[in-house]
Amino acid sequence: MSSKKNNFSPSDHRFMKLAINLAKVNLDLTGLNPSVGCVIVKNGEIISYGQTGLKGIPHAEYCAIKNCKKNLKGSTMYVSMEPCTHYGKTPPCTDLIIKSKIKKLFYAIEDLDVRTSKKSFSLLKSKNIIVKKNLLKKDALKLYKKYFLHKKNKKPFVTGKIASSKNEFIYSKKGYVSNEYSRNFSHLLRYKNDAILISSVTINKDNPQLTCRISGLYKCSPIIFILDKDLKISKNSFIIKNSKRSKTFIFYVNSNIKKIKFLKSKGIKLIKSKLDNNNIDLNYVINFAYNNDVGSIIVEGGKNLTQSFISQKLFNKFYLFQSDIKISEKGNINISKLKKSIEISFKNKKIVDTYLDKDQIYKYY
Numbered sequence: 001m002s003s004k005k006n007n008f009s010p011s012d013h014r015f016m017k018l019a020i021n022l023a024k025v026n027l028d029l030t031g032l033n034p035s036v037g038c039v040i041v042k043n044g045e046i047i048s049y050g051q052t053g054l055k056g057i058p059h060a061e062y063c064a065i066k067n068c069k070k071n072l073k074g075s076t077m078y079v080s081m082e083p084c085t086h087y088g089k090t091p092p093c094t095d096l097i098i099k100s101k102i103k104k105l106f107y108a109i110e111d112l113d114v115r116t117s118k119k120s121f122s123l124l125k126s127k128n129i130i131v132k133k134n135l136l137k138k139d140a141l142k143l144y145k146k147y148f149l150h151k152k153n154k155k156p157f158v159t160g161k162i163a164s165s166k167n168e169f170i171y172s173k174k175g176y177v178s179n180e181y182s183r184n185f186s187h188l189l190r191y192k193n194d195a196i197l198i199s200s201v202t203i204n205k206d207n208p209q210l211t212c213r214i215s216g217l218y219k220c221s222p223i224i225f226i227l228d229k230d231l232k233i234s235k236n237s238f239i240i241k242n243s244k245r246s247k248t249f250i251f252y253v254n255s256n257i258k259k260i261k262f263l264k265s266k267g268i269k270l271i272k273s274k275l276d277n278n279n280i281d282l283n284y285v286i287n288f289a290y291n292n293d294v295g296s297i298i299v300e301g302g303k304n305l306t307q308s309f310i311s312q313k314l315f316n317k318f319y320l321f322q323s324d325i326k327i328s329e330k331g332n333i334n335i336s337k338l339k340k341s342i343e344i345s346f347k348n349k350k351i352v353d354t355y356l357d358k359d360q361i362y363k364y365y
Helices: 008-025 060-066 095-099 122-127 139-143 144-151 180-191 199-205 257-265 283-293 303-311 336-347
Strands: 036-042 046-052 076-079 104-107 130-133 157-164 196-199 223-227 249-253 269-272 297-300 317-322 349-351 360-364
Touching: 008 076, 008 104, 036 060, 036 130, 036 336, 046 060, 046 360, 060 095, 060 104, 095 144, 122 130, 122 360, 130 349, 139 144, 144 157, 157 180, 157 303, 180 317, 199 223, 199 303, 249 283, 257 269, 269 317, 297 303, 303 336, 303 349, 317 336
Parallel strands: 076 104, 104 130, 157 297, 157 317, 196 223, 196 297, 223 249, 249 269
Antiparallel strands: 036 046, 036 076, 317 360, 349 360
C-alpha cells in the first residue's frame, strides 16, 4: 500500500522513523526475536517509547506501555513491526494495546511468524482501533532482512570471518596477523552474534579467548560452539580453563569417557553429533543452534572449516580481513584458493568503510 492511499502525514513518517531507529539500537542482540521499536504519541507529543530487550524480551510495545506515565487512552502507537498476537515467552502485545485503550496503531511491516502474521490488523480493528500498515515498509525490509531470512529458513544467520596477511597467509608465530583496529572490529562482530563457532584445531593452535573485549561489552560475549570430533581439545586451553565464565558447547562423535567426564566437570555441555563425510555434520550443528534460540553465528574457523561452510553454502555473509604485512611462507597456510571460493560464492562485495589504518576488510554478501 502506498503512503498516499493510507493518508500518512509527515508527522506519521517522523514518528515511524523514530520507531525504526529505536529498533536499530538492539539490532542483532535479540536472538530469534526481531528487534522492534515503539513510539506512543498523544496530542502530537511523544508520551512514551520502547524497544525490544536483549535476548528478545521484553517486547517493545510492552516496554512503551509499562513505562508510560500518562493516560494512554486515545493515543497513537507507531511500531516497526506488526505486534504479536500469540503467547510465547511473553503474553500477546495486542492484549496490552487493547487494554490500554490506544486509539490508533501504525506498523511498518508484517511479521513472518505464522503465529502472528497478518492477524493483528483484523484483531485490533475488531476492537475499534484504527490500524494502518506498511508505513516506511522499505526501511523496515532493510532492517529485518536477517530476521526474515532465519524465520523463513528455520536456521540462524551465519557469518564467516578469516584474517590473512597481504601475501594471503593466515598464521604468524609473531602474534596477530591483523592490527588492533581490525581486531576491535572482530570483537564488534562477536558482540553482534549470539554464538561463535570454531574447531578444536584452531583452539589448540591459537589458544583464543573468543570473547568480546570491547570495554563494557564483555558480558555480551557470544555462546561458544566447538567442533571436536575426537575430543582433542587441550585441557590447558583458555576456553577450558575459563569455561564456567562462558556458555560452551562441544560437538563430538567419538567417545572418550575420561575426557567427557573432565569436560563436564568444567561445566561444558557435550553434544553427540552426526557425521557427514567423516566430519561433524555442520547442518546438524546449525539446526541445534536454531532450536536453542540462537539467531546468529559468527564462524571464526581456519582454512578447512571455512571451506566446508563455503562448499555447503552455509554462509549468509563473510568478512575477509587483510593486513598490510607479509609473513613467512615456511610452514604457513595459504588461502589464495579459499579466497577465490569466497569470491565465487557471493554476488556482492564491498570494503568496510571504517578506520583500520593499513588493514582492509572486505564484506561479501
